[in-house]
Amino acid sequence: MELNFARLRPAVFLIFAAFAAACTEKLDNNAGCPILCPDQGGTISTITIDAVTLDSTVSALEGLGTETSLLVATRGDTIDARAIVRFDSIPAKYRKPGADTTDIDVTTVDSAFLRMRVDTVGAKLPSNLTLDLYDVNSTAPDSAVAAIAALFTADRLITSVTLAKSALKDTINIPIPPAAILARKGGPMRIGIRARGPESVQVRLLSEEGAGAPTILSYRVSPDTTIAKVVLGPYSKTPSDQPILASSLADYTLLVKGTATGPASQLNIGGLPARRVYMRFEIPAFIIDSVDVVRATLLLTQQPNLTIDPTDTVSIIPHVSLAGVAVTDVAKAAQITAVANTDTLHVTPGGSGVKTLEIANIINVWRSQSSADTPRAIVLLSTLEGTSPLEARFYPVEAAPDQRPRLRISYSARKSTGLP
Amino acid sequence: MRHRTAALSSLAVLAIAVSFSNANAQGALSTQGFGYPPGQMSTRALATGGGIVEFDADSPLNPAAIALSSDPRMFLQYEPEFRRLTNAGSTSNTTTARFPLFSASVPIGSHASVGISSATLLDRSSATSVTREMEVGGTVSTVTESTRLLGAINDLRLAFGWAPSMKFQLGLGIHAYTGQNRVFFSQSFPDSLRFSTISQLSTLGFRGYAGSAGIMVRPSRNFGFALSGRKGSTLQARSADSALAEANVPDRVGFGAAYEGIPGSSISVHVSRDMWSRMNDLTSTEAVDTWEGGLGIESLGPRLIQRQTILRVGARYRTLPFLAAGSEVDELSFAGGIGTQFFRNRATFDVTLERAGRKPKDSEVGARERAYILSFGLRVRP
Numbered sequence: 001m002e003l004n005f006a007r008l009r010p011a012v013f014l015i016f017a018a019f020a021a022a023c024t025e026k027l028d029n030n031a032g033c034p035i036l037c038p039d040q041g042g043t044i045s046t047i048t049i050d051a052v053t054l055d056s057t058v059s060a061l062e063g064l065g066t067e068t069s070l071l072v073a074t075r076g077d078t079i080d081a082r083a084i085v086r087f088d089s090i091p092a093k094y095r096k097p098g099a100d101t102t103d104i105d106v107t108t109v110d111s112a113f114l115r116m117r118v119d120t121v122g123a124k125l126p127s128n129l130t131l132d133l134y135d136v137n138s139t140a141p142d143s144a145v146a147a148i149a150a151l152f153t154a155d156r157l158i159t160s161v162t163l164a165k166s167a168l169k170d171t172i173n174i175p176i177p178p179a180a181i182l183a184r185k186g187g188p189m190r191i192g193i194r195a196r197g198p199e200s201v202q203v204r205l206l207s208e209e210g211a212g213a214p215t216i217l218s219y220r221v222s223p224d225t226t227i228a229k230v231v232l233g234p235y236s237k238t239p240s241d242q243p244i245l246a247s248s249l250a251d252y253t254l255l256v257k258g259t260a261t262g263p264a265s266q267l268n269i270g271g272l273p274a275r276r277v278y279m280r281f282e283i284p285a286f287i288i289d290s291v292d293v294v295r296a297t298l299l300l301t302q303q304p305n306l307t308i309d310p311t312d313t314v315s316i317i318p319h320v321s322l323a324g325v326a327v328t329d330v331a332k333a334a335q336i337t338a339v340a341n342t343d344t345l346h347v348t349p350g351g352s353g354v355k356t357l358e359i360a361n362i363i364n365v366w367r368s369q370s371s372a373d374t375p376r377a378i379v380l381l382s383t384l385e386g387t388s389p390l391e392a393r394f395y396p397v398e399a400a401p402d403q404r405p406r407l408r409i410s411y412s413a414r415k416s417t418g419l420p
Numbered sequence: 421m422r423h424r425t426a427a428l429s430s431l432a433v434l435a436i437a438v439s440f441s442n443a444n445a446q447g448a449l450s451t452q453g454f455g456y457p458p459g460q461m462s463t464r465a466l467a468t469g470g471g472i473v474e475f476d477a478d479s480p481l482n483p484a485a486i487a488l489s490s491d492p493r494m495f496l497q498y499e500p501e502f503r504r505l506t507n508a509g510s511t512s513n514t515t516t517a518r519f520p521l522f523s524a525s526v527p528i529g530s531h532a533s534v535g536i537s538s539a540t541l542l543d544r545s546s547a548t549s550v551t552r553e554m555e556v557g558g559t560v561s562t563v564t565e566s567t568r569l570l571g572a573i574n575d576l577r578l579a580f581g582w583a584p585s586m587k588f589q590l591g592l593g594i595h596a597y598t599g600q601n602r603v604f605f606s607q608s609f610p611d612s613l614r615f616s617t618i619s620q621l622s623t624l625g626f627r628g629y630a631g632s633a634g635i636m637v638r639p640s641r642n643f644g645f646a647l648s649g650r651k652g653s654t655l656q657a658r659s660a661d662s663a664l665a666e667a668n669v670p671d672r673v674g675f676g677a678a679y680e681g682i683p684g685s686s687i688s689v690h691v692s693r694d695m696w697s698r699m700n701d702l703t704s705t706e707a708v709d710t711w712e713g714g715l716g717i718e719s720l721g722p723r724l725i726q727r728q729t730i731l732r733v734g735a736r737y738r739t740l741p742f743l744a745a746g747s748e749v750d751e752l753s754f755a756g757g758i759g760t761q762f763f764r765n766r767a768t769f770d771v772t773l774e775r776a777g778r779k780p781k782d783s784e785v786g787a788r789e790r791a792y793i794l795s796f797g798l799r800v801r802p
Contacts, residue, residue, distance in 0.1 A: 015771060018500070018794050023517065027547035027568065031505045031512035032447040032787055035745050037548045037567070046557050292618040294607070295557045343613045360616040410557040417664055418603040418624035419657055420453045420544075420703045420742075 042414035044294055051281045051407040052397050057267055058331040060274035060385050064143055065248030067386045068210030069119050071255075071272070072131075072195040073202035078308055079272060079389050080256040082152065083193040083205055084136065085114075086249065087217055088237040091230060092186030094221045104221075106185050109178035111229070112219035114191065117171050117206040122312060122388055124202035125165045129195060131172075133158040135180060136192035142238075142249050149256045152192055168203065181219060188237070189217075192254070204387055207251050208234055215251060253387070259308060262393045266303055267405075270314050270349075270382035271391035278321065278334040279405065280377040287409055288367050295410040296360040298378075300345075301395045301403040302352050310350025314382055314390040317344050320362055321377035334379045340365065344383070347392050355394075363409070447548035448505050448514070449749045449778045449789040453705040453742025454573060454601075455544030457694075458520040459712075463497055463797030467757030467772040468716025469734025471688030474646035474676025475636065478523050478799065480537035480577045481674060481692075482634035482648035483591025486525045487581030489533045491801045497521040499795045507787040516545050521797075525579075532582045542741075543572045544601050556615060564608050571601040573626050589636040597628030597655055597669055628655030630669040642681035649673040652695075657702050667701035670694050670741075684720035689713070696741035705742050712738035721758065730759045732772070740778070747782030757795070770797040 070083035093103040114133070134156045140147035158180045163172060181189065195201040206214035217232045234250035258272035267277045287293060298318075304310065320340045323333035343358035359378065366376045382388060395403040450456040461470055462478035477485045478495040501516045518540060525535030547568040554563045576598060581591035601624040609615035634648030652669025674692035691714075696707040716734025723729065733756045740749040757772030771794070778789035 015794070018502075019498075019796065024515070025517050025545070026513070026515045027545055028549060029447040029451075029503075029505055029512040029514050029546060030549055031507045031510040032449070033548055033550045034552075035507065035785065036449065036452070036787060037447045037550065044554060044556050292607075292620070293616055294609075294618060295559075295615050297557055341613070358614040360614070364616055408557055412607065412618055414605075414618075414620070416603050416605050416620050416622040417659065418601050418622040419665060420705045 042412055044410050044412055046408060046410040048299070048406055048408040049284070050397075050401070050404065051283055052279055052405045053282045054278075054280040054330070055267055055397050055405065056278050056330050057262070057269075057275050058278055058334045060276050060381065061331070061335050062274060062386045063245070063248060065207075065245075065250070065252035066209055067253055068207055069204040069387045070193075070207050070251060070253045071202070071204055071387050072193055073124075073200075073389070074194065074196050075124070075200040075202060075308070075389075078200075078257075079202070079259060081272065082149070082254045082256060083251065084142070084148065084190060084254050085193065085215055085234050085251045086188065086190045086236045087232050088188040088235050090181060090184045090187060090189050090232070094230070097228060106182070106221045108222055109181045110220040110223045112176040112178055112181055112217070114174045114176055115171060115216045115218065116174070117211060117214040118168050119204040119206055120168055121204075122202075122384070122390075123168075123204065124200055124309075125168060126197035126199040126201060127165050128162055129165065129168065129197050129201055129203070130160055130162045131174065132160045132194045132196065133174065133176070134192040134194065135184075135190070137184065137188060137190045142252065145254060145256060148192070148254055152194055158191065176217070176219070178219070202389075209248070259389045259391060262305065262391065265396065265398070267300075267380075267394040267396050269316055269380050269392050269394070270385065270388060272386070272389045274382065274386040275391070276334055276379055276381040276385065277394075278330045278377060278379055280330075280375050281407065283363070283366065283376060283407075287363070287411060291411040291413045293360055293363045293409060293411050295358065296363045297408040298357040298359050299406040299408060300355045300357065301399070301405075302347060302355050303393045303395060304352045305349040305391055305393045307391075308349070308389050311348050312390055313346050313348055314388070314392050315344050315346050315384070316357070316380055316392060317383055318342055318357060318359055318362060318378045318380055320365055321379055322374065323377070324374050325372070333375075333377065337379045340378075349390050349392055351392075447512075447546055448503065449744045449780065449787055450503070450740060450751070450791070451544065451546040452740075452744045452749075453703050453707055454699065455542040455546075457542055457741060458499065458518060458540050460521065460539040460541065460575065462495065462521060463499075463757065463770040463772045463795040464718075464732065464759060466774055466793075466795050467732035467734055467755045467770070468688055468718055469714030469736040469753070469755060470690050470712065471676070471714050471716030471734055472678065472686070472690075472718065473714075474634070474648055474674055474690050475644060475678055475688065477525065477535075478521070478797070480521070480523055480539050480575065480579070480593075481632075481672075482636070482646055482676075483535075483577075483579035483593040483632055484581050484589040484634040484636045484646065484648070485591065486533040486535045486579055487531070487583040487589040487591055487636075488586075489525045489527055489535070489581075490530070492524075492526040493799060493801050494524040495522065495797060495799045497795060497797045499793060501791050501793045503789060503791040505787060505789050514546075516543070518543060531584065532580070535577075535579045535581070537575075537577045537579070539575045539577070541573045541575045541597065544569050545571070556609075559614075561609050561611065561615060566604075566606045566608075568604040569601060570604075571599060571624075573597055573599040577632070579632075587638045591634050593632040595630040595632060595650070595669070597626055597630070599626050600624065623659065624664070625658045626655065627658060628669045629653040642679060644678040644680070646676040647674070652698060655699065655702065665702045668698035670696045670698050686718050687716075688718070689715045694741065699741075703742075707741045708739070708743065708748055710739040710741055712736070716755075724760060727760045727762070732757045732759070744780055744787070745782075745785045747780035747785045749778055749780050751776050751778045753777070766801045768799040770799070771795070772797075
């Protein structure tokens with residue numbers, strides 16, 4: 001008997017379709033669980049240990065001008081912070097765009113504005129805010145706080161602008177008197193900004209480090225609006241032998257008066273000047289070597305700090321200390337850190353009680369490090385370090401057992417052999 | 421600066437009892453323990469319910485079967501399985517691709533052959549993912565536990581067959597058991613900032629030996645009988661250089677009979693007994709000794725594209741070696757297939773479709789499994 005192949009074509013097609021479909025395995029099978037797949041993961045054990053062997057509050061040692069925003073605050077006896085913005089090269093001549101290479105002396109300034117961007121998160125704004133701009137040109141180094149603060153005098157006042165609270169949304173444009181620019185043409189112009197109001201004032205202006213070109217000084221060299229504006233960004237020429245530092249000093253916060261630090265019997269995080277906490281751990285070897293850590297919670301007991309904004313929120317994050325054993329000064333070790341992908345602790349300075357911070361990912365980083373080479377340590381710091389006066393305070397390792405920092409670790413001791 | 425030496429000495433009492441866990445998470449009736457036994461049958465033998473397996477030169481069970489292979493030959497088999505598991509109202513569909521058998525033999529003179537083969541003894545490929553609630557550090561969280569098992573135990577055989585007469589064949593085989601099981605386990609949590617994912621990979625290797633022997637007797641042109649057996653030696657499960665556990669390769673004995681009195685057709689049956697319980701020292705999932713029986717018919721079919729076809733049908737019953745939820749598992753399968761030759765009869769292509777139903781003997785275990793196994797076999801005489 002001879003069969004016609006055409007009659008079998010659908011069957012052949014189905015067979016080869018199944019052949020091709022089976023080239024990709026699909027093994028996932030969940031319908032049988034749990035009855036056919038018991039005892040998968042084992043149990044999770046939890047221990048709480050006094051793992052902190054050393055803790056200390058240290059200065060943040062942040063470089064002047066590296067802050068991501070400029071704090072401008074006038075809060076009575078508590079805080080006095082001002083902003084400095086430098087334009088170290090005000091052009092004395094102007095050249096028209098195009099083929100004409102003739103330089104024209106700048107004799108006229110028109111429509112001069114200083115544009116700045118405002119960050120109102122955490123701001124303390126009265127109904128009206130006045131910004132006073134001073135000419136603080138000086139040969140004094142930028143780190144000479146007292147010398148520069150002394151330049152905020154009435155005879156150096158460039159302009160004042162009063163803004164309604166509702167006008168402070170994103171960007172502010174402050175008119176600058178033409179004479180102030182003409183007086184500095186061909187040289188540097190350093191502007192000091194101070195805030196005042198009927199009540200305490202606190203606001204942050206974005207810095208060059210915190211945003212792309214947030215501050216611009218612009219003006220025309222002629223009333224003719226068809227002539228292009230001169231647009232200048234913050235720029236510092238000094239110190240001339242340290243270009244990175246010079247770049248940072250294009251704008252910076254001048255902290256005339258900071259917050260009082262907490263007592264030595266506490267761990268203090270935040271404040272102005274900024275402080276952070278260095279915390280060194282001794283983790284049992286089996287946690288590092290023999291088990292899988294699922295969760296690690298740092299238990300911190302907070303002490304209330306009622307000095308300033310006790311109900312505002314300060315956010316604290318842990319960094320991993322990368323300082324090796326050669327760095328014996330914890331103040332320096334606290335600066336050599338790496339960002340860890342972990343939890344953020346949100347507390348109010350006036351709060352109290354046990355607060356928790358998850359650091360399991362840091363424990364897993366430590367598994368790949370030798371404690372003999374790199375002490376197992378973290379650094380706790382405020383996310384607004386150097387730009388916010390908020391300070392959270394915690395009990396240190398010398399405190400009572402239920403108040404000192406502790407580490408709660410949940411781990412799985414499951415080890416698969418592969419045998420069914 | 422404050423400094424304090426932590427009183428960690430108290431932790432000495434926290435002596436770690438690191439729990440060594442077994443990878444039980446195999447999720448299907450047929451993949452418990454070290455996995456599913458494909459049966460070490462060629463596509464042709466599978467289509468006859470295993471009836472001709474004791475006479476089949478491509479199936480590495482009876483070494484006597486290769487004795488009268490008159491030409492050098494190679495055989496390769498591809499065998500995907502489409503499985504559906506139903507349990508407590510939920511269903512999972514899986515696809516497993518296998519290359520369960522390769523064999524080759526060359527004749528030595530006109531009355532003997534030597535052959536090699538590699539066949540899957542137990543295929544453990546499976547994956548499960550379970551989500552449940554778990555308390556971790558005082559917080560109840562959802563945890564997803566995933567287990568993925570890949571690999572198999574393979575039977576490598578070197579066989580010698582001799583046929584002193586056309587009525588009598590005998591053969592001997594030596595077997596080495598190798599292979600690898602890789603177990604990927606992970607435990608993950610939705611909140612990755614608070615919880616860390618656990619990931620573990622373990623690799624299990626196997627090393628075992630066995631010997632086999634078989635005979636085939638044809639007292640008349642219409643009848644044939646075959647008997648084979650395998651005696652297992654040690655079987656080790658190893659991790660890196662260490663032996664984790666040691667048991668024995670399962671012994672096996674099989675018997676087959678064939679009737680070829682109908683021109684162009686043969687009717688064959690087989691029955692076998694596998695002593696899987698000899699593996700019990702390797703596993704906490706109990707293995708049981710199993711029976712297997714099958715019946716099949718092979719007959720000349722119609723010509724297709726001017727080629728002679730061979731049609732096969734068969735049925736097979738067996739129990740699976742590893743208990744599922746404490747119960748033995750039955751497997752009843754029905755198969756049909758077709759084979760034809762190409763390239764001046766130097767290549768033979770067989771296709772078999774088998775439908776298998778699996779269910780636990782204990783009716784309290786409600787799981788049911790249904791599988792369609794497609795088997796493609798290509799035999800070449802170079």
